[in-house]
Amino acid sequence: AQTVTQSQPEMSVQEAETVTLSCTYDTSENNYYLFWYKQPPSRQMILVIRQEAYKQQNATENRFSVNFQKAAKSFSLKISDSQLGDTAMYFCAFMRRDNYGQNFVFGPGTRLSVLP
Amino acid sequence: EAGVTQFPSHSVIEKGQTVTLRCDPISGHDNLYWYRRVMGKEIKFLLHFVKESKQDESGMPNNRFLAERTGGTYSTLKVQPAELEDSGVYFCASTRSSGRGTDTQYFGPGTRLTVL
Numbered sequence: 001a002q003t004v005t006q007s008q009p010e011m012s013v014q015e016a017e018t019v020t021l022s023c024t025y026d027t028s029e030n031n032y033y034l035f036w037y038k039q040p041p042s043r044q045m046i047l048v049i050r051q052e053a054y055k056q057q058n059a060t061e062n063r064f065s066v067n068f069q070k071a072a073k074s075f076s077l078k079i080s081d082s083q084l085g086d087t088a089m090y091f092c093a094f095m096r097r098d099n100y101g102q103n104f105v106f107g108p109g110t111r112l113s114v115l116p
Numbered sequence: 117e118a119g120v121t122q123f124p125s126h127s128v129i130e131k132g133q134t135v136t137l138r139c140d141p142i143s144g145h146d147n148l149y150w151y152r153r154v155m156g157k158e159i160k161f162l163l164h165f166v167k168e169s170k171q172d173e174s175g176m177p178n179n180r181f182l183a184e185r186t187g188g189t190y191s192t193l194k195v196q197p198a199e200l201e202d203s204g205v206y207f208c209a210s211t212r213s214s215g216r217g218t219d220t221q222y223f224g225p226g227t228r229l230t231v232l
Contacts, residue, residue: 044224091159103164106159108156109159
């Protein structure tokens with residue numbers, strides 16, 4: 001069974017600084033996807049960034065980028081130039097792709113606070 | 117395009133009572149997923165519908181939980197009778213049907229269930 005670990009329950013960062021959230025996972029599969037979702041205090045969970053395991057290039061989305069280390073099964077999220085609106089719960093998620101569709105395995109989450 | 121909606125946003129019931137949660141996916145999305153996050157723990161998959169069919173219900177905790185998706189549009193998740201350990205946030209997500217690759221899962225805001 002797949003597992004996802006986020007070792008930082010809470011983190012804080014000063015506005016405009018850079019912060020890195022860690023995520024490790026365990027799987028025996030070779031073809032899968034990894035995601036970071038954020039859930040702001042308003043509760044709607046939205047996709048931040050995703051990475052296909054077969055791609056070696058790290059995904060980037062504006063101020064968000066990942067460091068994907070497949071051999072180490074590590075998938076950290078870097079937020080550059082942090083903004084107050086980045087305050088949220090961040091979930092790392094693993095998805096296997098099997099014949100039955102998509103099924104996420106989530107980590108426990110990291111609560112990020114961006115301080116003014 | 118309207119997002120995934122869930123109703124109610126918050127429900128407080130007593131142990132032994134029945135509660136029905138509703139999820140309206142994005143129009144045209146064949147795939148609908150239910151997840152829940154018990155207090156302080158990771159988000160766990162419950163089940164997956166493709167249209168009106170249950171594709172994977174391996175995450176359903178026990179037979180007190182019943183999910184339906186009549187007509188392949190909205191879905192309901194009924195808990196009967198509710199127990200204290202059922203308290204948590206229940207999320208719904210939807211995606212289009214995709215023959216390959218992966219579609220982004222769009223999440224609803226969740227229903228916070230409190231069982232007293």
